[in-house]
Amino acid sequence: MATGRTHRPATRSRGIPEATVARLPLYLRALTALSERSVPTVSSEELAAAAGVNSAKLRKDFSYLGSYGTRGVGYDVEYLVYQISRELGLTQDWPVVIVGIGNLGAALANYGGFASRGFRVAALIDADPAMAGKPVAGIPVQHTDELEAIIRDNGVSIGVIATPAGAAQQVCDRLVAAGVTSILNFAPTVLTVPDGVDVRKVDLSIELQILAFHEQRKAGEEAAAEVTTSQAAGTTNTAVAAKREDSATDQGPDGDVPAVMPA
Amino acid sequence: MATGRTHRPATRSRGIPEATVARLPLYLRALTALSERSVPTVSSEELAAAAGVNSAKLRKDFSYLGSYGTRGVGYDVEYLVYQISRELGLTQDWPVVIVGIGNLGAALANYGGFASRGFRVAALIDADPAMAGKPVAGIPVQHTDELEAIIRDNGVSIGVIATPAGAAQQVCDRLVAAGVTSILNFAPTVLTVPDGVDVRKVDLSIELQILAFHEQRKAGEEAAAEVTTSQAAGTTNTAVAAKREDSATDQGPDGDVPAVMPA
DNA sequence: ATGTCTTTGTGAACGCGTGCACAAAGATTG
DNA sequence: CAATCTTTGTGCACGCGTTCACAAAGACAT
Secondary structure, rough: OEEEEOOOOOOOOOOOOHHHHHHHHEEEEEEEEHOOOOOEEEEEHHHHHHHHOOOHHHHHHHHHHOOOOOOOEEEHHHHHHHHHHHOOOOOOOOOEEOOOOOHHHHHHHHOOOHHHEEEEEEEEEOOOEEEEEEEOOOOEEEEEHHHHHHHHHOOOOEEEEOOOOHHHHHHHHHHHHHHHHHHHEOOOOOOEOOOOOOEOOHHHHHHHHHHHHHHHHHHHHHHHHHHHHOOOOOOOOOHHHHHEEOOHHHHOOOOOOOOOOOO | OOOOOOOOOOHHHHHHOOOHHHHHHHHHHHHHHHHHHOOOOOOOHHHHHHOOHHHHHHHHHHHOOOOOOOOEEEHHHHHHHHHHHHHOOOOOEEEEEEEEEHHHEEEEHHHHHHHHHEEEEEEEEEEEHHHOEEEEEEEEEHHHHHHHHHHHHHHHHHHEEEOOOOHHHHHHHHHHHHHOOOEEEOOOOOOEOOOOOOHHHHHHHHHHHHHHHHHHHHHHHHHHHHHHHHOOOOOOOOOOOOEEOOEEEEOOOOOOOOOOOOO
């Protein structure tokens, strides 16, 4: 179901599979919650349930990081939090710039989870001169002209693009030329980047379309079932077995306000 | 380039792989752009380049829909737009509710791409009584108390959750109980839903953490390379071969303003 | 009609990710 | 110290998705 798609076919980081890397933040979140409740240890079974994954998968994931568990007991929560944080590079500070301060950009700037885990909003950038100087989330918006200087002076390597689709590639090119090597793209466009630059995309429109597909399929099956079984009673089957969502592959929500691209 | 038509409607809709479904919106977007430029046909090679995927993969994807291409010519743009739209269920109207009208919820409500492709914002719902009646994106916000009635009266089957993490599961339960069977979750939490309900999650925090991982890895390799190769000249390799991002799997941005969950 | 050229559609091989099932490791109890 | 019980770590098999490579199909030229 979900997205979580890997981008590059190759580049098996350092032995850690891409699918595992995508799940580490999930484990980290569950572990942090346990840590706050002062739970000392967890079994793979418990943690897997909290993260919504298979316990065998979780154990295999952790095995790529090393043997941090104790048989018969489980995993030490604090220790695991540290190990995963370190593996994900969250023990260091990551200055991030957000380009395109429309509705979405502002929402991202205000997002609390940003600062909580090593990420720091170094600057907000927008092409509209009228926005310049106006504070958003306590940070004054700067004009696009300053982009290169901002990247350079703050040592920014991660950029978030929340511009309309039409401006995304251009912004991307400038970010990359200025030294950014990781981009999180919210604009509904396929970005072309040089080798060595990572791009992850988040596309609302795509997510909705995927849901619509399954919704349509469900409706079709329901109709078909209704025909074959004459008239069964309560067709509205309300919650029976609980199923957990699984990390799917890839994709997400999407662009900004005046999206140029249609779908 | 004439377009011989030998298409069979090929109702094979049942066996479409999930990975293919996730790419169809991508193709559709590229095709729509071509359509607006009045391009009559495209080859798999051209379209694949526009969508950022392998051409063989694209052809195989289309083969699941049926034989809509013409050998020696390519695919008829308009026809393909229609077929994919139909397959994705975009030829019908999908009323959607957005729950949690904070920064993110408002951004989503204002998002233009919503209406463009079969999706219609049926209602905005928020738990804050002060928000009730206030128009956002031209639509008056309604109180959570109305949730069940709204779902029922509008026949809503797709819900978007943009609440803080702490409220997400509760909102989800109410949506599902009211009849929603597809959920797009922006809150940083794992949602538990009954069987038959689809959940896709979009988590900004996770995306950033994945980028940080690769960024750290790149920094490490760079440092290692620097040691081995003494001092090579321009370490700042600026754009050489263009590599396209690929549809990954899963995941995305994230929650709302006052995110309760840490990471 | 025949031949050439382009592009599709797909058979087959390969690699990654998932989940089962179990042996090994360690804690715990007596 | 021995027996028992719990939980990890992983070998293995299976299935999905990707990619290559090519035969078949059709357009186009002569």
